[in-house]
Amino acid sequence: MDPCIARELSKLDPLPFRASSDHLHHTWAKTFFSRPELYIRPQTIPEIQQLVTLARRCRRRLVTVGSGHSPSDLTCTSSWLVNLDDFNRILQIDPTTQLVTVEAGIRLGELGDRLEENGLTLENLGSIDSQSIAGVIATGTHGSSLRHGLLSECIEGLSLVLANGQLVRCSATNNPSLFRAALVSLGALGIIVEVTFKARRAFNIAWRQERYSLAQVMKEWSVDLWTSHEFVRVWWLPYEKGAIVWHADQTDLPLRAPPKNFYGEWLGYHVYHNLLALSSYIPRILPWVEWFVFGMQYGFRPGSTVIEAVEPARAGLLMNCLYSQFVNEWALPLEKGPEAITRLSAWLHGDTETARIPLSSKDLYVHCPVEVRVSDSSKNPNPRPFLDPTCRDGPTLYLNATLYRPYLRDPPCRRRYYEAFEWLMRDMGAKPHWAKNFTALGSTELHGLYREDMDEWMKVREDVDPEGMFLGEWHRRNLPLFTWGEKKQSAGAAGTAARSEEEHGLLLPLLERESELRQADTRGAGDGVEWIGDRRWKNHEVSELLVAEQYELPPDHPASTSSTASEESFDLLAKGEASIVFPQT
Numbered sequence: 032m033d034p035c036i037a038r039e040l041s042k043l044d045p046l047p048f049r050a051s052s053d054h055l056h057h058t059w060a061k062t063f064f065s066r067p068e069l070y071i072r073p074q075t076i077p078e079i080q081q082l083v084t085l086a087r088r089c090r091r092r093l094v095t096v097g098s099g100h101s102p103s104d105l106t107c108t109s110s111w112l113v114n115l116d117d118f119n120r121i122l123q124i125d126p127t128t129q130l131v132t133v134e135a136g137i138r139l140g141e142l143g144d145r146l147e148e149n150g151l152t153l154e155n156l157g158s159i160d161s162q163s164i165a166g167v168i169a170t171g172t173h174g175s176s177l178r179h180g181l182l183s184e185c186i187e188g189l190s191l192v193l194a195n196g197q198l199v200r201c202s203a204t205n206n207p208s209l210f211r212a213a214l215v216s217l218g219a220l221g222i223i224v225e226v227t228f229k230a231r232r233a234f235n236i237a238w239r240q241e242r243y244s245l246a247q248v249m250k251e252w253s254v255d256l257w258t259s260h261e262f263v264r265v266w267w268l269p270y271e272k273g274a275i276v277w278h279a280d281q282t283d284l285p286l287r288a289p290p291k292n293f294y295g296e297w298l299g300y301h302v303y304h305n306l307l308a309l310s311s312y313i314p315r316i317l318p319w320v321e322w323f324v325f326g327m328q329y330g331f332r333p334g335s336t337v338i339e340a341v342e343p344a345r346a347g348l349l350m351n352c353l354y355s356q357f358v359n360e361w362a363l364p365l366e367k368g369p370e371a372i373t374r375l376s377a378w379l380h381g382d383t384e385t386a387r388i389p390l391s392s393k394d395l396y397v398h399c400p401v402e403v404r405v406s407d408s409s410k411n412p413n414p415r416p417f418l419d420p421t422c423r424d425g426p427t428l429y430l431n432a433t434l435y436r437p438y439l440r441d442p443p444c445r446r447r448y449y450e451a452f453e454w455l456m457r458d459m460g461a462k463p464h465w466a467k468n469f470t471a472l473g474s475t476e477l478h479g480l481y482r483e484d485m486d487e488w489m490k491v492r493e494d495v496d497p498e499g500m501f502l503g504e505w506h507r508r509n510l511p512l513f514t515w516g517e518k519k520q521s522a523g524a525a526g527t528a529a530r531s532e533e534e535h536g537l538l539l540p541l542l543e544r545e546s547e548l549r550q551a552d553t554r555g556a557g558d559g560v561e562w563i564g565d566r567r568w569k570n571h572e573v574s575e576l577l578v579a580e581q582y583e584l585p586p587d588h589p590a591s592t593s594s595t596a597s598e599e600s601f602d603l604l605a606k607g608e609a610s611i612v613f614p615q616t
């Protein structure tokens with residue numbers, strides 16, 4: 032262990048520090064890998080507070096990872112990776128008020144089991160329930176229902192451990208700005224440790240899935256496609272000009288398992304996987320693969336096969352996401368859906384006039400489906416997260432361009448398909464899903480999509496983590512960290528001065544920059560990429576000096592070592608309304 036860590040650890044209370052140094056982190060999809068210096072699995076709040084204090088004193092960035100289901104480099108670090116899988120208890124369930132408090136590492140599936148024992152369930156789910164509750168909140172995870180918004184809309188309160196090691200609680204009435212920032216936190220505010228949410232009485236759903244033509248989807252779009260059932264999702268098959276429409280409603284009917292199909296589970300899974308692998312060498316088979324695979328599973332003609340079942344909502348709402356994948360998903364107003372789908376469809380079919388996308392689709396073949404989902408957060412009475420990508424005033428459509436990575440190999444169409452898809456989404460004013468594989472936007476354009484909401488988020492963030500302990504390259508790429516507010520003013524319009532201060536590590540000294548991206552050399556990593564951070568802490572003495580300079584304390588001031596400066600200012604911060612105050616000389 033780095034002698035600095037051992038030295039600082041010896042000064043702290045003798046609490047367990049459950050850290051290992053040989054952890055290989057990767058996303059669920061094995062798109063990104065990283066090797067954190069330490070992987071820490073705390074079990075109590077004091078342990079979490081202490082590890083934050085230790086990180087601050089040792090000048091380390093901290094990343095919290097849930098189940099690693101975000102497919103981008105958001106959770107990659109060469110510094111310290113914290114995981115709350117062992118901090119996952121249910122703290123309180125009140126079947127009368129339906130209020131539930133949990134430790135933030137709990138996975139949705141495990142939470143579902145415990146809620147069910149108490150006659151409760153989560154009111155809405157996305158495609159899977161493997162995520163941690165904190166991870167789901169952090170990135171704005173959604174399901175598909177116009178009667179619900181983001182999954183986090185049921186959250187009533189949160190507790191976080193901030194960069195100063197202090198525990199703060201927030202809710203709609205207690206520190207509401209922090210609450211609105213923490214509802215989509217991107218892991219950048221602190222470590223969320225407890226979550227209180229309102230559950231729903233456990234219910235079953237009757238679901239039905241059938242094939243439509245795309246023309247039928249378009250015809251019903253603004254009639255009742257999205258409104259006639261509580262939960263509706265559509266998989267668009269671009270070459271077939273068709274779709275699989277799934278919908279579900281609460282029911283009292285007895286449970287009925289989905290019908291078995293000889294092709295269904297095991298055989299279909301492997302046939303599809305191998306056809307996708309073959310298509311990386313012969314891309315032009317992809318329209319045929321779409322016809323064959325979806326025909327075998329859901330019938331070859333609209334309405335020819337109907338699949339129905341009655342299941343507990345917590346199982347029935349989920350789907351099998353099959354293989355490793357890139358996902359590129361954007362939110363836009365629901366009424367823009369027909370235009371978006373028509374233009375993307377035209378582009379894939381070579382009709383450049385209708386597509387109005389200035390990129391060629393010649394000889395390009397892509398995977399399906401494009402997931403088409405909805406949510407509506409406009410009627411939610413709870414505070415809106417500052418970084419909520421859904422529409423403020425009406426229903427939201429999500430378009431998710433899925434690209435599988437058969438046997439962990441990247442498909443050849445990825446760059447061109449995503450370039451065109453993202454071009455279209457930007458042209459239509461859409462906002463990217465924070466967790467997914469978007470690339471085209473920079474921090475300036477993203478700021479343009481959120482404006483004062485992002486400013487508010489940035490202000491709260493900077494107040495609770497002024498040194499950037501919870502920031503990395505992903506945040507640097509996507510948030511205007513060095514060019515907003517006062518920094519922007521002092522830096523002039525181009526933000527040049529702020530950038531050069533950043534170059535010198537004066538601003539956000541703990542932010543972890545990327546130093547290298549390379550092919551992961553681990554066996555079985557496929558085309559996965561290893562993310563390597565800058566390990567700035569190696570220059571430990573320099574960074575302490577920089578911190579003192581940044582806070583403008585004289586070098587002989589008792590608070591001019593990094594840790595003291597942080598602790599004293601944070602004490603005040605946590606008591607008051609989030610602004611940094613420095614000790615007087």
Ligand SMILES: Cc1cc2nc3c(=O)[nH]c(=O)nc-3n(C[C@H](O)[C@H](O)[C@H](O)COP(=O)(O)OP(=O)(O)OC[C@H]3O[C@@H](n4cnc5c(N)ncnc54)[C@H](O)[C@@H]3O)c2cc1C
Nearest residue numbers: 097098099100101157158163165166169172173218223466
């Ligand atoms: C197969 C699959 C299906 C999916 N289906 C859907 C879907 O239907 N709808 C949808 O919207 N998204 C979906 N997603 C995306 C997924 O819901 C999000 O990526 C979610 O954030 C993953 O949660 P996680 O626990 O894995 O978090 P991670 O990916 O590990 O982390 C995500 C973010 O949360 C932060 N974080 C985690 N824990 C904490 C904590 N305790 N305190 C502070 N910050 C924390 C991390 O730092 C990071 O910034 C899917 C992803 C996959 C791979």
Ligand SMILES: O=C1O[C@H](CO)C(O)=C1O
Nearest residue numbers: 158352356358402431433
């Ligand atoms: O990210 C996601 O992956 C699945 C699609 O396979 C899904 O629904 C997401 O959202």
